[in-house]
Amino acid sequence: MSNIPRNLEARRRLAFFSNSLFMNMPHAPQVEKMMAFSVLTPYYNEEVLYNKEQLRTENEDGISTLYYLQTIYVDEWENFLQRMRIERMFDEKKELWTTKLRDLRLWASYRGQTLTRTVRGMIEGSVELGFMRHDGSIDGLSSERSPSSRRLSRADSSVSVLFKGHVYGTALIKFTYVVACQIYGTQKAKKDPHTEEILYLMKNNEALRVTYIDEVPTGRDEKDYYSVLVKYDQKLKREVEIYRVKLPGALKLGEGKPENQNHAFIFTRGDAVQTIDMNQDNYFEEELKMRNLLQEFKHYYGIRKPTILGVREHVTTRA
Structure with missing residues (x-):
């Protein structure tokens, strides 16, 4: 059980791919x-890549695009911070909007309709x-x-x-x-x-x-x-x-x-x-x-x- 991915989407993809291999398909x-x-x-003229303002701007309910994505993809956000080697909240606020901004924009864009x-x-x-x-x-x-x-x-x-x-x-x-x-x-x-x-x-x-x-x-x-x-x-x-x-x-x-x-x-x-x-x-x-x-x-x-x-x-x- 320890080898089963925690991410539900990863489980779904693995299950679908594994089951599809039993289909009768051409060589x-x-x-x-x-x-x-x-x-x-x-x-x-749709969105290509989320920019900084789009990620930070809050709607009428006080929710920004980035906050919404962080809430929906909790484990993926944790993995992203780990890849970026960001461990503390202070580093997150400082680096994400400066040196890691391009990576942040890509992470968000890969999870939106872009x-x-x-x-x-x-x-x-x-x-x-x-x-x-x-x-x-x-x-x-x-x-x-x-x-x-x-x-x-x-x-x-x-x-x-x-x-x-x-x-x-x-x-x-x-x-x-x-x-x-x-x-x-x-x-x-x-x-x-x-x-x-x-x-x-x-x-x-x-x-x-x-x-x-x-x-x-x-x-x-x-x-x-x-x-x-x-x-x-x-x-x-x-x-x-x-x-x-x-x-x-x-x-x-x-x-x-x-x-x-x-x-x-x-x-x-x-x-x-x-x-x-x-x-x-x-x-x-x-x-x-x-x-x-x-x-x-x-x-x-x-x-x-x-x-x-x-x-x-x-x-x-x-x-």
Whole structure:
């Protein structure tokens, strides 16, 4: 009993994962032979990463966002303080809002309805592939490879490394995450703080791409509209444009969310696309079964192979 996690969410995840292993599911192929896939998430102007004021400001009941999260996630807050090596209340008040502020903002954002949480959860797809050996087994903790070398760095994605069959470079080919930030261009022009936070996500997630609508004035009351795909270049240390596609007109012809997805769809890569909303999360252990799931597209059910698969979602919306 001493080995059972105290955290109820950890228990639920372990129980669900263990039970799911008894399902009748397709065999997982080697990483090099699996279907390549992309994840697509539409984003408009929701929270990306909680800032200092959002965490400290109290509502009409005198409760701040941070206090609420501390109350809901008591044991996780204790673990966070332990990781930050904060032991006394004085140190907590002093360091959390200064030297540990970035860690605090991330801790809170991973437990709220934010884009940071969704990206962290879905990017586990690339992390999971990066831990896989060529035979599909997991790269164990006994490996001599250091944690820093396990990162899907830009150096690992060079053509020379890919042709050597390097599994980390292969992971970058097999997985792409596209976030459709519809008004990102307008936000950059207005110097919206959200743009810096989105750039931070791109900088720290190699597989992440951001697409947006760029409105370029061409004359009096006239504009050209472009779908633009950008990423963060680790060598140049800045955001770079990958593709720019001219659109026939303004984007909002119908409902906002479907149009946002439609214009970004051309930038997805691979044989399958997983559509995820911004109020959803994912787990590392569930991504371990992604290769099994993708094999379902190769099995005949009746006279045809499936084209759409529905899977269980983890929705993080809170009232």
